[in-house]
Amino acid sequence: MSSTGTKKDSSGWRRQTLAVRGGQARSNFGETSEPLYLTSGYVYDAAEQAEARFKGENDGFIYSRFSNPTVGMFEERIAAIEGMERAMATATGMAAVNASLLAQLKAGDHVVSAQALFGSCRYIIEDILPRFGIEKTLVEGHDLDQWRDAMRPNTVCGFLETPSNPMLDIVDLKAIANILHDGGARLVVDNAFATPALQRPGEFGADVVVYSATKHIDGQGRCLGGVVLGSEEFVEEILKPFLRHTGPALSPFNAWVMLKGLETLELRVARHCASAATIADFLEGHDQVTRVIYPFLASHPGVALAKQQMTAGGGIVTFDIEGGKDGAFRFLNGLKIVDISNNLGDSKSLITHPATTTHQRISEEDRLAIGIKPTTVRLSVGLEDVDDLIDDIRDALGAV
Numbered sequence: 391m392s393s394t395g396t397k398k399d400s401s402g403w404r405r406q407t408l409a410v411r412g413g414q415a416r417s418n419f420g421e422t423s424e425p426l427y428l429t430s431g432y433v434y435d436a437a438e439q440a441e442a443r444f445k446g447e448n449d450g451f452i453y454s455r456f457s458n459p460t461v462g463m464f465e466e467r468i469a470a471i472e473g474m475e476r477a478m479a480t481a482t483g484m485a486a487v488n489a490s491l492l493a494q495l496k497a498g499d500h501v502v503s504a505q506a507l508f509g510s511c512r513y514i515i516e517d518i519l520p521r522f523g524i525e526k527t528l529v530e531g532h533d534l535d536q537w538r539d540a541m542r543p544n545t546v547c548g549f550l551e552t553p554s555n556p557m558l559d560i561v562d563l564k565a566i567a568n569i570l571h572d573g574g575a576r577l578v579v580d581n582a583f584a585t586p587a588l589q590r591p592g593e594f595g596a597d598v599v600v601y602s603a604t605k606h607i608d609g610q611g612r613c614l615g616g617v618v619l620g621s622e623e624f625v626e627e628i629l630k631p632f633l634r635h636t637g638p639a640l641s642p643f644n645a646w647v648m649l650k651g652l653e654t655l656e657l658r659v660a661r662h663c664a665s666a667a668t669i670a671d672f673l674e675g676h677d678q679v680t681r682v683i684y685p686f687l688a689s690h691p692g693v694a695l696a697k698q699q700m701t702a703g704g705g706i707v708t709f710d711i712e713g714g715k716d717g718a719f720r721f722l723n724g725l726k727i728v729d730i731s732n733n734l735g736d737s738k739s740l741i742t743h744p745a746t747t748t749h750q751r752i753s754e755e756d757r758l759a760i761g762i763k764p765t766t767v768r769l770s771v772g773l774e775d776v777d778d779l780i781d782d783i784r785d786a787l788g789a790v
């Protein structure tokens with residue numbers, strides 16, 4: 391539900407204006423910043439009003455598991471930026487992914503998913519859904535024939551990440567949306583790596599977009615959060631009842647942090663991308679680095695598609711270091727500025743070794759099938775001075 395309070399007419403505003411002002415509902419105190427409503431419940435003027443509200447005849451607030459004014463402002467703002475009709479926030483990115491799927495699936499349904507996924511997304515598709523009688527087919531995201539062949543009469547949705555975590559595979563959103571739509575199925579896209587600043591999957595036909603707001607939307611490593619975006623119909627009829635009754639609500643405090651994060655998202659992401667592109671170039675020219683993956687590098691197999699779908703290459707660079715797992719570990723341990731952490735999208739540069747952390751649960755065979763080697767590291771480029779980052783990386787490579 392939308393927030394109450396005084397609002398300006400935002401029709402016709404451009405994206406960055408929406409990022410700063412979209413959804414703001416001023417209280418009668420006239421505050422400049424968005425108010426933080428830390429409340430679990432709401433009171434009614436009379437018993438009749440409570441009755442009307444529960445019947446849906448009066449649209450005030452009922453309970454913060456359903457809606458909250460601060461959370462509502464965050465939802466309206468991100469829906470405006472994304473250009474989608476509605477958004478609903480969740481406590482984490484995984485709660486958003488889980489709800490986006492479970493809200494629309496039932497026993498006997500079938501899901502097609504790209505196999506290159508964040509570890510927990512893959513766990514939901516591969517381990518949780520089948521427990522409830524939901525069939526799945528994993529495909530190579532870039533291979534359109536595999537998507538076509540996987541379609542069945544009971545296919546309800548497809549799921550993918552582009553760029554994927556951590557190998558930065560680029561998947562053709564429009565082509566896959568068409569394949570799914572021809573079969574009467576929806577496309578769900580986890581857009582965490584691109585952010586709405588770089589890529590809006592709805593413009594390419596995605597029906598549902600999900601975010602881990604924990605990443606670049608907060609952008610400073612403070613709060614967990616997530617969002618699911620879709621049409622009015624999808625949100626009202628499918629998603630909202632599921633979220634209301636299962637309860638993965640975003641805390642108003644975290645929503646307030648995310649709301650403020652959206653104001654600077656485009657500026658921060660532009661810097662993340664510029665520094666990541668500079669670092670990718672540096673790494674490509676370094677002889678101890680055996681492979682560099684970055685969507686806007688000419689050597690990336692998906693570069694042409696990436697440039698159609700995204701306005702910049704993103705803030706993550708994945709690369710391989712010579713010397714096996716030991717070499718990768720020596721490199722991580724040698725870094726003095728960049729921290730070892732499995733998080734990403736932070737103002738602080740963070741690096742992880744996916745094979746032993748985020749993707750350790752999946753078998754080595756499956757890891758190799760998606761390109762994760764013992765030598766692979768994933769760098770989330772932060773907002774530090776890029777020359778300091780390059781010095782740090784160069785010194786740590788020297789220690790390998």
Ligand SMILES: *Cc1c(COP(=O)(O)O)cnc(C)c1O
Nearest residue numbers: 482483484508555582602604615
């Ligand atoms: C981090 C991440 C998630 C999960 O988000 P949380 O906020 O940590 O629950 C889901 N998908 C992708 C692509 C991610 O990077």
